[in-house]
Amino acid sequence: xxxxFMIEALISVLLVLGGFxxxxxxxxxxxxxxxxxxxxxxxxxxxxxIGCVLIASxxxxxxxxxxxxxxxxxxxxxxxxxxPVTGHILAKTGLHMHxxxxxxxxxxxxxxxxxxxxxxxxxxxARPKRPGDIKARRKQLLKSRGR
Amino acid sequence: MKPERYLPAxxxxxxxFLTWLLMVSSIAPGQLLLGLVLALTIPLSIRRLWVxxxxxxxxxxxxxxxxxxxxxxxxxxxxxxxxxxxxRRAPHPGFxxxxxxxQDRLVxxxxxxxxxxxxxTVSTNxxxxxxxxxxxxxxxxxxxxxxxxxxxxxxxxxxxxxxx
Numbered sequence: 002x003x004x005x006f007m008i009e010a011l012i013s014v015l016l017v018l019g020g021f022x023x024x025x026x027x028x029x030x031x032x033x034x035x036x037x038x039x040x041x042x043x044x045x046x047x048x049x050x051i052g053c054v055l056i057a058s059x060x061x062x063x064x065x066x067x068x069x070x071x072x073x074x075x076x077x078x079x080x081x082x083x084x085p086v087t088g089h090i091l092a093k094t095g096l097h098m099h100x101x102x103x104x105x106x107x108x109x110x111x112x113x114x115x116x117x118x119x120x121x122x123x124x125x126x127a128r129p130k131r132p133g134d135i136k137a138r139r140k141q142l143l144k145s146r147g148r
Numbered sequence: 149m150k151p152e153r154y155l156p157a158x159x160x161x162x163x164x165f166l167t168w169l170l171m172v173s174s175i176a177p178g179q180l181l182l183g184l185v186l187a188l189t190i191p192l193s194i195r196r197l198w199v200x201x202x203x204x205x206x207x208x209x210x211x212x213x214x215x216x217x218x219x220x221x222x223x224x225x226x227x228x229x230x231x232x233x234x235x236r237r238a239p240h241p242g243f244x245x246x247x248x249x250x251q252d253r254l255v256x257x258x259x260x261x262x263x264x265x266x267x268x269t270v271s272t273n274x275x276x277x278x279x280x281x282x283x284x285x286x287x288x289x290x291x292x293x294x295x296x297x298x299x300x301x302x303x304x305x306x307x308x309x310x311x312x
Binding site for chain 2: 022025026028029032033035037038040041042044045048049050070071072074075081082084085086088089092093095096102
């Protein structure tokens with residue numbers, strides 16, 4: 002009886018943790034400031050959340066239905082394959098569409114080369130919409146007016 | 149009647165067969181037969197898209213690598229959660245160009261996926277000539293340290309595992 006209580010406690014803790022992490026991942030969508038940062042929440046925050054729920058499910062069904070359950074492992078496998086690929090494609094689309102990112106972003110200005118874009122069916126916006134570029138364009142404009 | 153013609157990727161066939169049995173979770177003769185049919189037809193139908201996997205030279209190192217990635221995923225979740233729950237501490241995002249050393253398509257894919265799953269980084273673009281990977285880091289303090297970290301933690305082991 003004591004053992005079954007322990008196991009139930011373990012399953013409950015795993016379920017609550019799973020819910021917490023999945024919620025955190027979704028909350029990241031709200032809290033972060035630009036598209037590329039928002040990608041981090043769903044690609045990572047939810048992995049552990051779903052992992053916890055799946056482990057809880059595996060323990061529960063293995064112990065209470067007296068037969069081993071391994072289908073959850075398959076869900077994990079599919080998740081591990083699909084989550085990074087989706088993240089990569091979304092991020093690449095973000096670059097393609099010149100999505101805005103916040104001013105504090107470090108590193109060089111990322112730009113897709115022509116060969117990365119290929120023969121695209123989706124029209125790219127002509128000019129990057131990033132804040133730095135707007136300032137540069139304004140400077141150029143002022144210069145040309147002053148001349 | 150070459151065996152390669154009807155069984156282009158034996159490893160893939162085995163994985164498909166086992167996956168099917170796991171999914172239906174039974175070993176009834178009918179399911180075995182169906183699994184066998186799927187394991188034979190799917191590799192044949194995707195033969196033109198299939199990129200052969202380079203042979204795994206060190207299975208033990210591969211297991212260690214998987215364990216390390218799993219532990220890093222847990223760590224990544226805690227780090228990202230911490231960032232999400234502490235909005236006062238604004239993260240410093242940044243783009244990093246990561247020069248690739250491996251050239252095999254599948255190994256690069258593995259590396260890019262690993263980078264996305266692990267702490268604070270998402271791979272955003274692979275150069276067409278396979279020379280570099282563009283990474284978006286959620287909270288970056290030192291660009292060089294990040295590149296070095298990825299090289300030592302993930303790329304070197306992958307290189308050793310597949311020896312390329």
